[in-house]
Amino acid sequence: MAKKEYVFRYKLEPKKEALYPDPLLEMIRAQLENILNLVIPLEGRREVKIDGFKLLRDRERVYKIFSKEQELGDFLQERYL
Amino acid sequence: MNSFQDIKNASLYEPRIEFIKKQLESLLAVVDLEKEGRIVEVDGFRLKNLKDWLVPSSCDPIEVFEYAGGRCDCDCLFCYNKGNPPSLALGNLRRPPGEEFEEMRTRIDYFFPKAESSLFSSLGEIYEVSIHPHFLEVLRLLREKTPKVFRITTNGKTLTPEVISRLAGLKPVYLYLSLNSASPSRRSKLMGDRDPQIAIDSLPLLKEAGIPYAVVIVPWPMDSVGEMLDDLGATVAYAEEHDAHLVGVNLPGYSKYFSQEKLFDLDEVWSATVSHVRNLRGKTACAIVVMPSMYEENLYEGRKNLPRVIGVVKNSPAAGAGLGMGDQILEINGISIASRPQARDLLFILQRSENREAHLGVEREGRTFQLSLNLEDFSYPYSRESDNHLGIIFMGTGLRRSYLERLKEIIDSYKAKHVLFLSSILVKPTFEQCLAESHLFGDLRIDIQVPRNNFFGGNVFMGDLLVVQDFIDFIKEYLERNRVRPDLIVIPSSPFNLGQWGRDLTGRVYLDIEREVGIPVALLDCAAIYD
Numbered sequence: 001m002a003k004k005e006y007v008f009r010y011k012l013e014p015k016k017e018a019l020y021p022d023p024l025l026e027m028i029r030a031q032l033e034n035i036l037n038l039v040i041p042l043e044g045r046r047e048v049k050i051d052g053f054k055l056l057r058d059r060e061r062v063y064k065i066f067s068k069e070q071e072l073g074d075f076l077q078e079r080y081l
Numbered sequence: 082m083n084s085f086q087d088i089k090n091a092s093l094y095e096p097r098i099e100f101i102k103k104q105l106e107s108l109l110a111v112v113d114l115e116k117e118g119r120i121v122e123v124d125g126f127r128l129k130n131l132k133d134w135l136v137p138s139s140c141d142p143i144e145v146f147e148y149a150g151g152r153c154d155c156d157c158l159f160c161y162n163k164g165n166p167p168s169l170a171l172g173n174l175r176r177p178p179g180e181e182f183e184e185m186r187t188r189i190d191y192f193f194p195k196a197e198s199s200l201f202s203s204l205g206e207i208y209e210v211s212i213h214p215h216f217l218e219v220l221r222l223l224r225e226k227t228p229k230v231f232r233i234t235t236n237g238k239t240l241t242p243e244v245i246s247r248l249a250g251l252k253p254v255y256l257y258l259s260l261n262s263a264s265p266s267r268r269s270k271l272m273g274d275r276d277p278q279i280a281i282d283s284l285p286l287l288k289e290a291g292i293p294y295a296v297v298i299v300p301w302p303m304d305s306v307g308e309m310l311d312d313l314g315a316t317v318a319y320a321e322e323h324d325a326h327l328v329g330v331n332l333p334g335y336s337k338y339f340s341q342e343k344l345f346d347l348d349e350v351w352s353a354t355v356s357h358v359r360n361l362r363g364k365t366a367c368a369i370v371v372m373p374s375m376y377e378e379n380l381y382e383g384r385k386n387l388p389r390v391i392g393v394v395k396n397s398p399a400a401g402a403g404l405g406m407g408d409q410i411l412e413i414n415g416i417s418i419a420s421r422p423q424a425r426d427l428l429f430i431l432q433r434s435e436n437r438e439a440h441l442g443v444e445r446e447g448r449t450f451q452l453s454l455n456l457e458d459f460s461y462p463y464s465r466e467s468d469n470h471l472g473i474i475f476m477g478t479g480l481r482r483s484y485l486e487r488l489k490e491i492i493d494s495y496k497a498k499h500v501l502f503l504s505s506i507l508v509k510p511t512f513e514q515c516l517a518e519s520h521l522f523g524d525l526r527i528d529i530q531v532p533r534n535n536f537f538g539g540n541v542f543m544g545d546l547l548v549v550q551d552f553i554d555f556i557k558e559y560l561e562r563n564r565v566r567p568d569l570i571v572i573p574s575s576p577f578n579l580g581q582w583g584r585d586l587t588g589r590v591y592l593d594i595e596r597e598v599g600i601p602v603a604l605l606d607c608a609a610i611y612d
Contacts, residue, residue: 006180006187008128008203010102011085015110023111030107034100037590038582051596066596 019064028053032065083180085125086203087172092588094580095136095201099588101126131191136201140194142223142231147204148185149213151175155236156273157261159301162206164339166536170588173205182215186222194227202580211239220251230255230466234297236272237280245283249290253466256287256294257329261301262312263319271301284323293462296320297329300354302345309350310357321367326394326462327474328369330358332376337538347540351376362406368392373543374477375507385511386479388424397463397472398454404443404473411449412442421479428470431456439471480511482519484607488571489521491603497569499526501559501600503552504573505544506531528567530559536587545575545609548585549593556598567600574604 020026032053041048052062092099105126113120128134138144151173153160165171191200210216210233220231230253237258248254260280262268268277287294298316302309313330320328332351335344355377358369369392371377378385388410393399410418413427431439439454454471463472492500504512509531516527532555534541536548552572560566572591577583583591583604595602 003186004183005131005190006184007083008131008134009083009085009125010088010091010098010127011125012102012106012109012123015106027107027111031104034103034107037592038096038100040592049595049601066593 019067025055025063028055029063029065036065083183084176087205089170089172089588090203090205091201093170093584093586094203094582095134096580096582096584096588096590098128098201131187131200134201135191135193135198138197138199140192140197140199140227140229142220142227142229143233144199144202145185145188145192145223146210146216146219146231146233147207148181148188149210149216149219150207151181151205152212153208153236154212154238155209157236157259157299158271158303159299159333159335161335161339162208164336164537164539165206166336166338166587168587170584170586171204171206178214181213182219185215185219189219189222189226192223192226194229209236209238211235211244217244217247217251220248224251228253232257232467235259236274237283238274238276240280240283240286242286245286245290245292249292252292253464254292255326255464255467256292257297258283258287258294259297259299260284260316260320261298263316264312267303267312270303271299281319284320284325288324288461291461293326293464293467295327295329296325297331299331299333300350301333302350306345306350306353310353313354313357314361317361317365317367317369321365324395324462325367326467327392328367330354330369330371332372334541334543335539336541339539352380355380362392366395368394368474370474370476372477373507375511378476379507379510382476385514386420386422388418388421388479389476390473391476392474394463394468394472394474396460397468398439398456398459399470399472400463401458402441402452402454404441404452404454405445407445409444410441410473411444412440414440418442420482421475421477422481425470425475425478428473432465432469432471478608480508480515481607482515484573484605485515485519485521488605491571491605492522492525492569495569495601495603497525497567499565499567499569500528501556501567501570502527502529502572503532503555503570504529505547506542508544508573530555544573545578546586547576548587549589549591550587552591552594553597556594556600560598570594570598570600570602571605572602573607575607575609577604578609 018026019029036050041050051066052064054062088099088102114123115121188200193199231251232255234257237260258280261271263281265277265281268274268281274280296316298313300309300313317328332354334347355371358371362369390404390406390408392406393404410424412418413424416427418424437456439456441452441454443450443452456471509529513529516522532547532551534547534551535554536551537546556570577585577591585591591602591604
């Protein structure tokens with residue numbers, strides 16, 4: 001009998017926690033949070049720490065990426081936002 | 082179709098799988114997928130081409146056979162798995178053994194020692210590997226892939242003459258035998274082993290089969306500390322009688338999930354055990370290591386990090402040359418030795434070399450002299466494959482001085498003037514000594530603090546078991562207590578080392594610390610401090 005290759009399967013669950021009620025905004029936030037837990041963005045060779053974002057269509061409003069309790073660090077705000 | 086994998090395990094070692102899961106979940110919150118005009122409901126995903134999921138690896142065979150350890154046939158009073166916090170990223174899948182075997186066989190197919198790559202780890206809680214019905218078959222398949230030593234931890238319940246004989250056919254094999262007691266009644270009570278004689282009788286059989294082993298003891302005060310120490314002495318004597326490679330004494334502890342009640346006085350049990358072991362070392366030829374070794378070092382050694390010998394492996398080159406307990410190594414093949422990690426590194430290189438001799442400068446009771454080690458003159462229980470330092474046993478790994486150089490580089494890169502360094506109770510004394518002896522830091526302010534381990538709680542205080550939330554809680558308290566804010570926080574990387582992705586034992590990324598406290602956090606690359 002041919003040898004079976006083991007299948008690495010993972011379960012998907014309905015998304016539970018949302019920081020923002022607007023689902024499309026929440027999708028962008030969640031994707032950013034997710035990627036920022038894997039990589040550190042650079043500007044040139046300088047590490048850039050990001051904790052918020054703006055939408056190109058509305059540059060007045062700033063949205064947090066991480067939890068509501070997240071402290072927007074002074075060093076982050078001054079240097080990068 | 083086999084079961085779903087536990088995403089918690091993957092998040093620790095290969096968070097890109099958790100990344101995919103979260104990406105898909107966030108997309109599926111706003112779109113439906115379809116095929117040929119019909120909505121397709123999905124409830125999972127699978128990895129497509131396993132070759133894409135290879136990661137750099139030392140290809141230690143334990144990476145594969147530990148997946149056999151999903152269950153246990155003992156019920157140890159001290160079992161640390163019983164005290165695991167619920168949010169620990171170590172799920173236990175409880176799959177049928179045949180399915181576990183399929184996974185291990187696939188892992189062996191993707192196990193490439195020459196290319197130093199293998200499939201990502203995804204381990205859950207590990208219990209007893211040897212009771213898995215396919216365990217020996219997995220070892221056989223692995224032996225076709227690698228000549229590396231199989232280092233197997235076992236409670237010894239399966240070590241019948243037949244199993245030992247089959248293990249002997251798979252050499253090199255080294256066993257960490259959790260004997261805990263050579264007394265059948267104590268072993269039964271301590272481990273819930275209804276047939277304790279199998280493990281107890283395995284020691285002479287292992288010797289006969291030429292399989293070196295360490296006898297592992299968790300000194301657990303069941304009735305009294307005195308009774309526990311008497312049994313420890315008797316078990317060490319039994320191990321010595323049957324030429325154990327060494328005895329490992331794992332000092333006991335428990336988390337708040339293990340017991341809310343105080344089960345024993347940790348300092349009383351630990352200090353009495355260490356004192357007793359030090360007494361036993363003078364009377365036995367078998368080396369005895371106490372874990373965590375830095376506890377003993379802090380208690381007894383004024384100067385830390387010294388390359389002092391606490392024992393030698395019987396019939397090893399070190400034993401043959403007359404090296405003994407208390408000797409301090411000053412020189413190895415003409416190279417002056419300043420610290421224990423340096424001595425260990427050089428001895429490790431010699432162990433793996435083709436050299437026939439090694440020359441050591443040694444200090445013994447204030448007297449210095451030279452010793453020549455014949456590296457070809459050895460016999461059981463020493464072996465070239467499973468030993469690392471020519472038979473010399475030290476008090477743990479020690480602290481590398483290169484860590485300080487790396488710390489200085491980190492501080493310079495942040496241009497920091499005031500640094501908060503988060504250490505552990507065990508490492509702090511050695512780190513402070515190394516810092517005081519270093520000229521690297523000038524008048525830089527480095528405040529060394531020790532966070533509490535609230536996550537595990539109980540009497541657990543190992544720094545490597547701290548999690549992101551412990552660091553956040555401690556730093557917030559620290560900032561409330563102190564008016565001056567540090568401009569950099571440095572944390573040793575060892576609590577985040579399991580998968581090289583900066584995850585703690587709950588799978589949370591260390592970057593959350595600076596996100597919550599608002600001060601830059603850097604990890605200082607370092608290995609776990611003890612063997």
